[in-house]
Amino acid sequence: MSEVQQQLPTDGTAALTERYGSVMMNAFGPPKAVFVRGEGCHLWDADGRKYLDMLSGLAVNGLGHAHPLVLSAITSQLSTLGHVSNFFATPAQIALAERLAGFTGTEARVFFSNSGSEANEAAFKITRLTGRTRIIAAEGSFHGRTMGSLAITHNPKYREPFAPLPGDVTFVPYGDAEALAAELDETVAAVVLEPIQGENGIVTPPAGYLDRARELAHAHGALLWLDEVQTGMGRTGEWLCHRPGGEGWAADLITIAKGLGNGFPVGACLATGPAADLVQPGQHGTTFGGNPVAAIAGMAVIATIERDDLLARARDLGDRLAAEITGWGLPLVSEVRGSGLLRGVVLAEPVAAQIADRALAEGFVINAPRPNVLRLAPPLVLSDAQLDGFLTALQGWLHHIGVPQENS
Numbered sequence: 001m002s003e004v005q006q007q008l009p010t011d012g013t014a015a016l017t018e019r020y021g022s023v024m025m026n027a028f029g030p031p032k033a034v035f036v037r038g039e040g041c042h043l044w045d046a047d048g049r050k051y052l053d054m055l056s057g058l059a060v061n062g063l064g065h066a067h068p069l070v071l072s073a074i075t076s077q078l079s080t081l082g083h084v085s086n087f088f089a090t091p092a093q094i095a096l097a098e099r100l101a102g103f104t105g106t107e108a109r110v111f112f113s114n115s116g117s118e119a120n121e122a123a124f125k126i127t128r129l130t131g132r133t134r135i136i137a138a139e140g141s142f143h144g145r146t147m148g149s150l151a152i153t154h155n156p157k158y159r160e161p162f163a164p165l166p167g168d169v170t171f172v173p174y175g176d177a178e179a180l181a182a183e184l185d186e187t188v189a190a191v192v193l194e195p196i197q198g199e200n201g202i203v204t205p206p207a208g209y210l211d212r213a214r215e216l217a218h219a220h221g222a223l224l225w226l227d228e229v230q231t232g233m234g235r236t237g238e239w240l241c242h243r244p245g246g247e248g249w250a251a252d253l254i255t256i257a258k259g260l261g262n263g264f265p266v267g268a269c270l271a272t273g274p275a276a277d278l279v280q281p282g283q284h285g286t287t288f289g290g291n292p293v294a295a296i297a298g299m300a301v302i303a304t305i306e307r308d309d310l311l312a313r314a315r316d317l318g319d320r321l322a323a324e325i326t327g328w329g330l331p332l333v334s335e336v337r338g339s340g341l342l343r344g345v346v347l348a349e350p351v352a353a354q355i356a357d358r359a360l361a362e363g364f365v366i367n368a369p370r371p372n373v374l375r376l377a378p379p380l381v382l383s384d385a386q387l388d389g390f391l392t393a394l395q396g397w398l399h400h401i402g403v404p405q406e407n408s
């Protein structure tokens with residue numbers, strides 16, 4: 001433990017929660033736990049309790065916590081070269097950009113950011129450089145909290161306190177190609193969609209929807225912008241969710257972030273085709289984006305996913321998880337949706353938050369993006385035994401929730 005870490009408070013959960021409440025802005029409400037350490041798929045809280053992380057810091061820690069390869073890559077890069085301004089280039093940044101561009105299967109250019117929202121800000125600004133201003137987004141969408149990414153985020157609760165937001169944005173029902181067709185015209189700069197709507201409860205569109213969206217957008221000279229911040233980088237068992245098996249087309253604009261740095265903040269906006277050449281010097285920038293440490297984190301993630309064949313692992317484990325939960329035939333479970341290790345357990349009653357709280361009390365981290373949806377996004381390195389342990393516990397919660405508790 002470093003000298004500086006030794007200065008950190010060592011109080012228990014109750015005392016730290018109180019200190020948090022006095023000093024932190026109340027953006028997130030009271031914390032559900034205070035974590036002090038993570039290793040592999042486990043976390044430990046300030047009272048020394050151990051948890052299985054089935055959420056991965058919200059689809060971030062695909063390789064779990066303190067992954068040796070990420071750790072050594074970051075620390076060694078930091079002691080070689082930690083940061084220079086974007087007046088200058090670094091080998092790590094170039095190498096990561098080349099790898100990410102490669103995932104598109106075509107020629108692509110990259111702009112690095114520090115977060116998903118910022119990746120979307122870059123994409124939003126690029127759409128303005130088409131000379132058009134209108135954007136079509138989807139109902140139920142989530143694209144981030146900055147003013148631009150919020151403008152294309154649907155939830156009125158997030159948007160309304162901050163109006164006016166950058167315009168002009170039209171929302172259409174997600175998954176409905178005809179509704180999209182009806183709104184498209186020659187004023188539309190871009191159509192922005194998530195390949196799977198994560199925050200909306202792991203909502204998957206009908207087969208062929210993204211293909212149709214692309215056709216429609218292109219027929220009107222508009223860009224197709226896919227927000228893969230949550231779905232990209234192996235989470236759904238693919239580098240990019242919308243290019244299963246690396247086949248097919250790549251969107252004009254693709255944003256990624258969450259899983260890219262395994263917890264080190266790094267995001268990227270990828271652009272293909274004519275969209276790749278829209279940004280000219282001076283039109284966009286960032287101080288930290290793509291610095292060598294962030295870039296090496298991304299390189300380490302890619303190297304580990306390849307070395308350990310984790311795309312296939314995410315697909316297999318995700319399929320097993322979905323099949324087992326569905327196989328229980330519980331009336332409370334309507335459906336398990338999603339792809340790879342981004343899964344939503346859809347419940348027949350709005351008891352998801354109750355179940356997530358119960359899970360936490362029993363040492364499992366999951367969350368409830370909707371009142372009736374549990375989100376499971378475990379590390380791609382989850383073991384079979386860890387999955388089994390979780391499934392056994394989940395089955396118990398699903399059995400007992402809503403049923404009056406006789407004892408306890």
Ligand SMILES: *Cc1c(COP(=O)(O)O)cnc(C)c1O
Binds near residue numbers: 144194198231258
């Ligand atoms: C999380 C998320 C974002 C925002 O990313 P931040 O890093 O929180 O800014 C944007 N789009 C999608 C689809 C996300 O899931």
